Amino acid sequence: MLKLAKDSAVKTRTQAVNQLKAVLVTTGPVAREELAGLKESRTAPHLRTVRRSQRRRR
Numbered sequence: 001m002l003k004l005a006k007d008s009a010v011k012t013r014t015q016a017v018n019q020l021k022a023v024l025v026t027t028g029p030v031a032r033e034e035l036a037g038l039k040e041s042r043t044a045p046h047l048r049t050v051r052r053s054q055r056r057r058r
Contacts, residue, residue: 016044020040020043020047035047
């Protein structure tokens with residue numbers, strides 16, 4: 001049962017990382033440069049921060 005849960009979590013994480021990479025490929029060059037140096041583990045939290053700051057400006 002634990003192996004099944006772990007395998008599922010790994011698969012879900014892989015899908016999330018793949019989706020994030022696909023978004024980065026299609027995003028503008030400025031955003032791509034800004035995110036290029038970040039590790040996978042720091043990219044998602046950084047994007048959340050950027051998105052929050054954009055909401056506040058509206």
